[in-house]
Amino acid sequence: MLIPRKFFARPSVEAAPDLLGSVLEHETADGLVAVELTEVEAYAGRSDPASHAYRGKTARNAVMFGPPGHAYVYFTYGMHFCVNVVCLGEEGSASAVLLRAGRVIAGEELACARRTRGTTAIAPRDLARGPARLCQALGIDRSQNGADMVSAGSPLRMLSGAGNPARSALLASGDETLIHPATPRRIVTGPRVGVSSAAEIPWRFWYDGDPTVSVYRAHVPRQPKPVTP
C-alpha cells in the first residue's frame, strides 16, 4: 500500500533507514518495474554542505523546498539521473533521501532491456545497484522531477514493504529467494558515497551484506587538465 505522506514529514535522517525494504514502482507505457530499496542516503538540505540545497533554492533544486513525498530528480555527469524523495524536518529545510540501490522484484525483463548496453548480459543483482542504474532500470528521467510519489494513481509511487502488489505477486509465485533474501536484513550505516564535504557524517543506510547494495567509492576529485609548460 501507498506510504502515507506524513511518513516523509520529518527529517530525512529519520525517514531514510525506515525506507529500506519499501518498494518504488514506476508504471509507464512499456510496463511496470518495481524495486525493493536496499540502500539510501539522507541529505539535510540547508544545513548540509553535501546537499544540493545547501546554498539555497535554485531552479534545479526547487522541488526539495516544496512539500514532502515528491521526487527530486537531477541530471549529473552529463549522462546520469538520480532520484530523491523530499522530506520535511524544519519548514523549508529542503531535506531529502537519495534512493541509491534496490532489488528488482517486478518487471525484470523491462528493467534489463533499459539497462542493457550492447550484447553484454546484466546480472539481476546489478539492475538497480547504484543511484543512476536504479533510475535507468525504472525509466526515471527529467520528466519525473517533482512527481508526487505518495498520491493514489501516480505512475511513480512509494509503497510500504508489506502488502504491495509486486510483493504479493512474488508470494504467489513462491520464489523464496526473492521473498526472503539469503542475507540478513540488518541495517548498517556509514559515510555517504562520492561526497566531498561532510564526508564523515554516517548518513548512508543499507542492508548489511545485501548483494544489490552499491560498492563504496570514496570521493575522488578529478585532476585538472595539465598546463602546457
Added chain:
DNA sequence: ATGAAGATTGCCT
C-alpha cells in the same frame, strides 16, 4: 561569458 566540478558508471590496463 567562461570554466570547473559534479550525490556516477563502464571500460581499460
Added chain:
DNA sequence: GGCAATCTTCATG
C-alpha cells in the same frame, strides 16, 4: 585501480 564520457549548474570575472 585509473580514467574518459558528457553536459548542466553554479560561481566568478
